[in-house]
Amino acid sequence: GDSVTQMEGPVTLSEEAFLTINCTYTATGYPSLFWYVQYPGEGLQLLLKATKADDKGSNKGFEATYRKETTSFHLEKGSVQVSDSAVYFCALSEYAGNNRKLIWGLGTSLAVNP
Amino acid sequence: EAQVTQNPRYLITVTGKKLTVTCSQNMNHEYMSWYRQDPGLGLRQIYYSMNVEVTDKGDVPEGYKVSRKEKRNFPLILESPSPNQTSLYFCASSSRKIQGIPEAFFGQGTRLTVV
Numbered sequence: 366g367d368s369v370t371q372m373e374g375p376v377t378l379s380e381e382a383f384l385t386i387n388c389t390y391t392a393t394g395y396p397s398l399f400w401y402v403q404y405p406g407e408g409l410q411l412l413l414k415a416t417k418a419d420d421k422g423s424n425k426g427f428e429a430t431y432r433k434e435t436t437s438f439h440l441e442k443g444s445v446q447v448s449d450s451a452v453y454f455c456a457l458s459e460y461a462g463n464n465r466k467l468i469w470g471l472g473t474s475l476a477v478n479p
Numbered sequence: 480e481a482q483v484t485q486n487p488r489y490l491i492t493v494t495g496k497k498l499t500v501t502c503s504q505n506m507n508h509e510y511m512s513w514y515r516q517d518p519g520l521g522l523r524q525i526y527y528s529m530n531v532e533v534t535d536k537g538d539v540p541e542g543y544k545v546s547r548k549e550k551r552n553f554p555l556i557l558e559s560p561s562p563n564q565t566s567l568y569f570c571a572s573s574s575r576k577i578q579g580i581p582e583a584f585f586g587q588g589t590r591l592t593v594v
Contacts, residue, residue, distance in 0.1 A: 401585075408483075408569060409585040454522070464535065465510060465573070467583060469522040 367392040371455045371470035378445055378477050386440040386473045388429075388455035396457040398422075398431055398438040399467070403452045412440075412453070445477045481506050485570050485586035492560055492593055500555045500589045502570030508584075510573045511553040512537065513545065515566040516588075522569065528553055560593045567591075 372387040390398065400412040400422070413422030418433035427442045438455060455470040483504045492498055504511065512527035514537075524537030528547040542564055544556040553572075557564060570586040 406587075408587040409571075411582050411584075414582070464527055464529075464537070466512075466524050466527070466537065467514075467522070467571075471519065471521045 367396065367457060367459045367468050369455050369457055369468055369470040371453075371473055373471070374452075374474040376473060376475045378475070380447055380477055380479050381444045382477075384440070384442040384445045384449075384475070386453055386455075386475070388438045388440065388470060390436050390438065390455075390457050392436075392457060392459070394460075395433075396459060398429070399456045399458065400427070400429055400438070400440050401454045401456060403454065403472070405451070409454065445475070447477045447479050450475055450477045481584065483570055483572055483584050483586040485568075485589050487589060488587060489590050490592070492591070494561055494593055495559050498557050498560060498591075500557075500568060500570075500591070502553045502555065502586060503551050504553075504570075504572040504584065505551065506572060506574070506584065507550065508572040508574050509550070511547070512571050513543070513553070513555050514569045514571065515539065516569060517566050525555070525568075560591075562593045565591060565593050 369390045397416045399414045401409045402412045403409050413424040415422040415431035421430045429438050429440045452472045452474045454472045456467045459466050486501045509530045513525040514522040516522045523539045526545040528534040534545050568589045571583045573583045
């Protein structure tokens with residue numbers, strides 16, 4: 366079945382550092398790809414998404430490009446802030462019959478120090 | 480404000496004592512689902528519902544029940560909880576668009592401990 370693999374954490378960076386969190390996927394079809402973020406004590410929030418190859422999703426300074434040739438959707442930010450400390454999840458959207466299901470990576474914890 | 484509301488946020492219970500975790504959304508979404516989140520396993524889908532009175536099993540349905548009597552509510556029922564159901568639970572909802580990929584909205588989570 367479809368699957369998502371993302372880099373293990375925790376990732377610890379200093380403020381204003383460059384961030385990359387790697388995400389690769391396997392899928393039989395052409396899934397949509399997502400990054401969700403989970404801030405401490407809160408639920409999951411959609412950070413950005415891309416629905417087809419070469420699409421770039423962006424939000425709050427974060428970007429990710431849907432690369433079909435490398436089956437990747439790496440998350441990047443040029444200058445992280447302390448407020449970006451959270452757990453980041455890569456996911457793909459899979460349709461199985463009537464079920465629209467999200468397949469998740471295991472999450473990458475990011476800690477940004479001042 | 481668009482939101483998915485779960486209750487309770489935290490629950491400690493004993494083995495075998497029936498419990499219900501409620502989930503309500505105010506966005507008139509057709510599609511709702513429940514996930515559990517466990518260390519090293521990520522999020523796994525428990526049950527989903529395409530619309531009122533339409534529910535089906537996800538990947539890990541054993542030990543759980545759901546109902547969808549109203550569009551806005553999708554409670555998760557544990558008839559006889561066991562310690563292996565100790566987990567963090569999330570409810571999610573999204574619209575059932577034909578075109579495009581709808582965003583899934585998540586509740587804040589329910590941390591359940593079964594002793």
